[in-house]
Structures are given as structure tokens and as C-alpha cells.
Amino acid sequence: xxxxxxxxxxxxxxxxxxxxxxxxxxxxxxxxxxxxxxxxxxxxxxxxxxxxxxxxxxxxxxxxxxxxxxxxxxxxxxxxxxxxxxxxxxxxxxxxxxxxxxxxxxxxxxxxxxxxxxxxxxxxxxxxxxxxxxxxxxxxxxxxxxxxxxxx
Amino acid sequence: xxxxxxxxxxxxxxxxxxxxxxxxxxxxxxxxxxxxxxxxxxxxxxxxxxxxxxxxxxxxxxxxxxxxxxxxxxxxxxxxxxxxxxxxxxxxxxxxxxxxxxxxxxxxxxxx
Numbered sequence: 001x002x003x004x005x006x007x008x009x010x011x012x013x014x015x016x017x018x019x020x021x022x023x024x025x026x027x028x029x030x031x032x033x034x035x036x037x038x039x040x041x042x043x044x045x046x047x048x049x050x051x052x053x054x055x056x057x058x059x060x061x062x063x064x065x066x067x068x069x070x071x072x073x074x075x076x077x078x079x080x081x082x083x084x085x086x087x088x089x090x091x092x093x094x095x096x097x098x099x100x101x102x103x104x105x106x107x108x109x110x111x112x113x114x115x116x117x118x119x120x121x122x123x124x125x126x127x128x129x130x131x132x133x134x135x136x137x138x139x140x141x142x143x144x145x146x147x148x149x150x151x152x
Numbered sequence: 153x154x155x156x157x158x159x160x161x162x163x164x165x166x167x168x169x170x171x172x173x174x175x176x177x178x179x180x181x182x183x184x185x186x187x188x189x190x191x192x193x194x195x196x197x198x199x200x201x202x203x204x205x206x207x208x209x210x211x212x213x214x215x216x217x218x219x220x221x222x223x224x225x226x227x228x229x230x231x232x233x234x235x236x237x238x239x240x241x242x243x244x245x246x247x248x249x250x251x252x253x254x255x256x257x258x259x260x261x262x263x264x
Contacts, residue, residue, distance in 0.1 A: 012177035019173075019206070037237055044208040048176050102245045111216050114209035114245050121244065 002028065002075040010054045010067040010086065018047050018071050025073040026080045029143050038122040039141045043082055045115040046137040047071065050086035053135065078146035079124075087134040095128070157185040162198065163261040167232075169200035174211025186218040190225055197222045198260050202233035207241050219251065228252075232260055 004025045008014040022043045026036045047069060054067045066087065074081040095116065102117040119126055125140035155172040166189040170182055189197055199215065201207075207215075215231075222229040230252040234242070242248045254260040 012175070015175050015177055016173055037240075040206070041208055041241065044175060044206075048208065048210055051176060109216055109220070109250060111213040112209075114212060118209055118244070 004073040004075065006071040006073075008069055008071070010051045010069050010088075012048075012051060014069075015044060015047055015051070018069075019044050022071065022073055022082055025075060026141065029075050029077065029080050031080055031141060031143050035141045039080065039082065039139065042119045042122040042126070042139050043071070043084065045119045046082075046084040046139060049115055049137070050084055050088070050135065053086055053088035056088065076146075077143065079140055079142050082139045083136055084139070085134060085136045157181060159185060159189055162257060165196045165198040165230075165260060167198045167200050167257065169203060171203040173206040174204055174214060175206070175208050176210045179210055179214030182214050183218055186221065190222060190227070195222070195225070196228040196230075198230050198232050198254070198257070200232045200257065201235070201238055204238055205235060207238050209245075212241065212245060212247060215251075216247070230254060230260060232257055 002025075004021065006018060006021050008018060019040045023036050023040045026039050031039070050069045068087070070083075070085045072083045072085070074083075099116045099120045102114055102121050104117075119137070119139065123139040124142050125138075127138045129136045129138070156170075158167075158169040158171065160167050160169075168182075168186055168189055170178070170185075172178065174182065186197060186199075189195060197218070199218070219229040231242075232254045233256060234253070239248065239253075242251070254263065
């Protein structure tokens with residue numbers, strides 16, 4: 001298994017770098033192009049949530065120097081797993097239970113609220129872990145040699 | 153990363169053409185450019201996505217927001233020339249049914 005770790009400031013201008021690194025890492029494992037597109041988008045959503053969550057917290061995490069996001073890619077023959085971790089209080093883990101399909105939003109004209117539905121739809125597996133130390137979003141896509149998921 | 157936003161007039165449309173990616177980093181610039189293009193009330197805005205290679209939920213939200221502003225000001229709003237991989241994201245969330253779309257700029261001029 002290979003591991004690629006990216007530790008970046010929690011600022012929007014780093015989103016593009018995160019997407020590029022994750023997409024390039026997935027390509028190392030020969031993940032299909034359309035799955036790389038899906039992973040790139042899912043990781044963008046998770047990282048955006050992490051960046052925005054820092055804006056909502058006070059205390060030590062309000063110090064800009066401590067506002068960082070760690071993106072960890074675990075590369076395996078059968079799967080690519082990406083963990084996006086922040087030290088803010090981003091997503092309520094219970095929310096993950098109620099996320100709808102991206103095409104089933106109440107109002108197709110709403111401006112926000114599509115991030116979690118997209119993550120759920122795009123990743124073969126996903127998981128949110130939230131605690132006092134921050135939030136971790138884990139996204140998995142399978143390579144052509146990996147097991148196909150029976151559910152999410 | 154948004155490299156640039158080009159704005160030009162085409163028939164009755166103001167064409168706003170972002171170049172790069174539409175996300176949390178670039179949506180503020182897009183909004184700013186579209187608002188500037190709305191300096192004349194009732195202006196029609198054609199969002200040319202030919203040079204956009206990535207959009208995420210914040211990018212989609214930005215497009216919805218500027219469309220609301222344009223339509224709210226009495227103008228028309230449409231999308232032109234999206235790459236298939238970009239339009240696939242619009243389709244995924246049902247926004248392909250919300251926006252008028254043109255496959256080329258001539259079609260927009262002829263249609264409008």
C-alpha cells in the first residue's frame with residue numbers, strides 16, 4: 001500500500017491543489033477516469049466543508065496558523081481511500097444518516113446543501129467521524145481490481 | 153483555480169466566460185463579474201462554460217445565485233458550451249432541467 005499525505009492551510013485557494021494531488025494519486029492505481037472524476041469532486045466537497053467549518057469555530061482553532069487540513073490518500077491495488085481531516089467542528093456525524101440523493105433536493109434552485117449528497121453519491125464508500133478533535137471524512141473508490149460495493 | 157473571466161457582448165447577450173474551475177475559491181469572482189455585467193437593468197447573461205473544466209457544489213450554487221440575480225433583474229440567463237464532464241455534474245443534481253443550454257454561441261444568438 002502506498003500513502004500520500006497532504007497538509008495544507010484551510011483556505012479556498014488550496015482546493016485546486018488538493019484535487020490535483022488526489023486525482024494524480026488515484027491515477028497511480030489505475031483507477032478509471034470516470035471514477036477519478038467522481039473522487040476529485042467528492043474530495044472537493046469534503047475539503048470545502050473542512051475549510052468552511054473553520055470559519056464557524058472559536059478558541060484555539062480560530063488561530064489562522066492552526067487552521068490546516070490533512071488529506072491522506074491510501075493507495076491499494078483494489079481501492080483508493082482518501083481521508084480529509086480538519087480540527088474544527090464541521091459536520092454533525094448524525095447528518096450522514098439523513099443525506100438525500102443529489103437529485104432529490106427539495107428545491108433544485110437552492111444555492112447550498114449539495115455537498116454531502118454529492119459525496120454520498122460519488123464515493124463507493126463514505127464515512128464521517130466527528131469528535132472534539134475535529135471531523136474526518138473518509139471516501140473510498142474501488143479500482144477495476146477491487147470488489148464492487150453492494151451498498152454504500 | 154480560476155484563471156480569468158472574459159466578458160463580451162454578443163447580440164442581445166452579455167457573454168461571461170470563466171476560465172478554469174468553479175469552486176469556493178473562484179465563485180466570488182464569477183459573482184462579481186456577472187454583477188458588473190448587469191450594470192444595465194434587464195441585461196441578458198450567457199454563461200459560456202467552454203473553458204471550465206471543473207465544477208463542484210459551491211460552483212453550482214454560484215451559477216444558481218447569478219442566474220437568480222439576472223432573472224430577478226428582468227434579464228434572461230442561459231448556459232453555453234459546457235464540457236460533458238462539467239454538464240454531468242449539473243445533470244447529477246437536476247440543474248440540467250433548470251437552465252437553458254446552448255451547444256454553441258451562434259445558437260444562443262439565433263435563439264435569442
